[in-house]
Amino acid sequence: MAKDPPPKKPLRSANSYGKLDRDGFVHRSWIKATGLPDHVFDGRPIIGIANTWSELVTCQVGLRDLAGFVKRGVWEAGGVPIEFPAMSLPETQMRPTAMLFRNLLAMEVEESIRANPIDGVVLMGACDKTTPGLLMGAASVDLPAIFVSGGPMLNGKFEGRDIGSGTDVWRFSEAVRAGEMSLDDFMRAESGMSRSAGSCNTMGTASTMASLTEALGISLPMNAALPAVDSRRKVLAHLSGNRIVQLVKDDVKPSDILTRQAFENAILMHAALGGSTNAVVHLLALAGRLGVPLTLKDFDEIARDAPLLVNLMPSGRYLMEEFCYAGGVPAVAKELGALYRRDAMTVSGKTQGEIADAARVLNSEVIGSLEAPIGPSSGVWVLKGNLCPQGAILKPSAATPALLTHRGKAVVFEDIEDYHARIDDPDLPADETSVLVLKGCGPRGYPGMPEVGNMGLPPKVLAKGVTDMVRISDARMSGTAYGTVILHVAPEAEAGGPLALVQTGDEIALDGPGRTLDLLVDEAELARRRAAWEAARPAPKYSRGWYKLYVDTVLQADQGVDLDFLVGKSSAEVTRESH
Template identity: 85%
Template sequence: MADKPLRSAKSYGKLDRDGFIHRSWIKGTGLPDHVFDGRPIIGICNTWSELVTCQFHLRDLAEYVKRGVWEAGGVPIEFPAMSLPETQMRPTAMLFRNLLAMEVEESIRANPIDGVVLLGGCDKTTPGQLMGAASVDLPTMVVSSGPMLNGKFQGKDIGSGTDVWRFSEQVRAGEMSLKDFLSAEAGMSRSHGTCNTMGTASTIASLIEALGVSLPNNAALPGVDSRRKTLAHLTGMRIVELVKQDVRLSQILTREAFENAILMHAAIGGSTNAVVHLIALAGRVGLELTLDDFDRIGREAPLLVNLMPSGKYLMEDFCYAGGVPAVMNVLGERLRRDVMTVSGHTQGEIADAAQVWNSEVIGTPEAPIGPSSGVWVLRGNLAPRGAIIKPSAATPELLTHKGRAVVFENIEDYHARIDDPDLEVDETSILVLKGCGPKGYPGMPEVGNMALPPKLLHKGVRDMVRISDARMSGTAYGTVILHVAPEAEAGGPLALVRNGDEIVVDGPNRSLELLVDDAELQRRREDWEATREPSKFTRGWYKLYIDTVLQADQGADLEFLVGKSSSEVTRESH
């Protein structure tokens, strides 16, 4: 046992009135006297919900964590946290990531626990949980829910999200029947678990391994695989040891750990959403992570993983090919090998013990799936603080492009006009969407991969340059420029773009320019400021969020939550 006294002893170790109250009320759950003999109390933060396939099985998984905790001499106590079902929540799950982070932070800090295991899976759930836990800084481990099995349709594998976008465009172009479309729906989600593509959920689970806050193979084991239950059991055992050794989350989430995560993000062709989440998480432990770090470090690694939307395979295939440890093995000396993980082993040791079992799924630096990609960070007078694009999901010919803007002032304007046969647009146009950033929507929804106009789909056009202050699903693809900062609602230059303006995209040189002179932009700004209407959100979480949320390049956290915190409670209980 570590020399430092257990945090839970302040509640359960007192032989006085307060100790009586704390022990007596928790004994009502069936705990016997002897578990209060100085054993570590392990909180299991569970986002189980029937609202989402991703977390549907987490109650079951929690029981295996408990087995491991008991076996190692700890006391497991499960507690809930809100679930953020990406496909169900309105207006967008991202609006509530920071609310979940606040809930998790205060639940961990306020309760007498010594360490915590985070159970989550869907896109915003794991980042929110880990942000909250990082602010408290107890020994912490993550068990992700795992991906669902490969989808099946007409004898072929289909992927979550990625094939939805593809099928939808085919229906709109008259190339797929509605009957087949609905048949594909029935075969896409065949088990519980997260999206089976390298969308945001799978990306975050992979980065959790790269950060070192989970045991190896956390990312790729399917949600229905019995080995995920074994991993949960071993996590329960290991978290007790971390408490005894007083290994806190801040000792794992180092600068080098974040660099490994950025390398992994590039190697797997990860979701653009991970950029926002990693920056926010780094802010919670007092580290400065910037967009430039993603562009710079990401160049070190080629695209190594052949998964949708950047490739052809799915997470089940990734698991059988060796998963994240195999990718770390292939990264070789690019990996920050001395970084310690919650397993007690360095990332280098984990990588050395791994092997690639399918070179079609996991390539090598000598024979990569694609060139160095990661994310590109574009800057210019249209995005002074940056915008991002995922080149591995884009059309190469469009990564350098000049076109006239077709502007949608907000998502309602887009939906009202995109199908209009008289819309003035051609394949060289650039679709521009405003009002979908952190403050503007609010919540920064996944609408940046705007569906193309039907009049162009019928001509065979399948990609166009699209620019917005929104996000896009990690399962999506296309030449989509996202996270423009500052956003339109915050007065960024995006707010000033008008129909017919020429925009120049130069991806290789990281440039995004609006070809309008400064004097004209100033006139437009004066008009924009004069016609702004007050926010319609005047109460509750929406108002708190809008008033305090940071821009995308800063992680879209709330400004008063950035920086280190602690596990100390400011007042003793009475």
């Protein structure tokens, strides 16, 4: 005799909309004012749509329209969509840095989801910090969730050739400083770089994080690569609306998808893409919300056998349009083969292996294979040594191979203002063998850990035709940037890390293949410097508001730069009524 199916889990929204009493009256009557009829409260899942739409940022400007297609999919599948705003973090507009507000977005999203009577949520973001911020907030509540990215912009165009967001900005800027490009040409290139709505068209942080949502299994296939203005992104949004209703019915939560296997796939995909170094802090923070064990060391060890498979700027030559037409993330997963954790489940209802098996590489110049990769192992290198006892990272696929083993004298900038004041000085004691060191740009020091680690070179070095030097900082750099840039030094200078003690003229030794970074100064001298640094330490800069809360509680780069009291999750349960 066939067994009856297990009872369906009661909908969370029924606690508000399903009661035939005063409380139910209050909840239903107020939401009916938005135009919802009686019959939608017959036990249908209520689906929240957390939308970071904003006219302040090209990445998110298309999300208002895209949300309509999500809603269409939710209605079709028998759910009730209710859109609500989430803080937008425009990477190019916010000061001092959008990273300062990633955790604030995560807090807002977490509490918005928990406090409101919804059963599942569609997360809509695009720009660099919106993706991890949305995911972190949703993970801490652990209601069914799916991610829909806004998509990359079309290829930039200048003088008949493709140009890439960010990557060519850095190139053109250095060319102007070296006298190789006119200011007029520089300004003309500006008009052709961003030709449509969407996020950066290079494999910068936005495209990296959108790609990693697929590798994590928290979005549908092709979420990353479909251009923002491609009609197929509207179809993906519609299908995501369909899918979230089923996820609620099946009670599939982020913790069911975002497992250790999922994070291992994200690390492998990150290496294969030549992805942004910023993904390291975001994945560490997200894992911390879920209680998934993940360390800085994992990024180096897991990805060592994964070569560079994607030929996109800044590690290659193509842009996101070509990546889409070549097969996108599913095709890369296919080429990763047995390295990929194929049994990992995704929000699509299929395993990663099933998605990979259905994919094809349509352009081998854009997506290579394990047998014929685009480049060697390209995951981040995790460095340790007396200059970075808790770690630092380096992106070898964006570096000059000859500089990956280097010994040189430090040229120190105490903060970003010091750098801007002196970098163009012809008397700066720097040549091509020097190591540029920037302090005061870590999570506490800036605050917010800005993307300034890829410091521009001194003009007198550029004049020699030199285009790269070893650079070290406690900052981040844009995912669109390149160079032999050592980032995320931990502990940061502001927290009293050894970086704070470096002085101009000190020798620094980098052994990239050996994964070491050392300051060649004896311990007695460092102890003397530390005592002087502690004695001169200034009073805290901030006395109120978000800045103070952030500086007082932020973790270091090797722990994901989350706030210490946000690590972990608090569930979706709220037991008290509002009236």
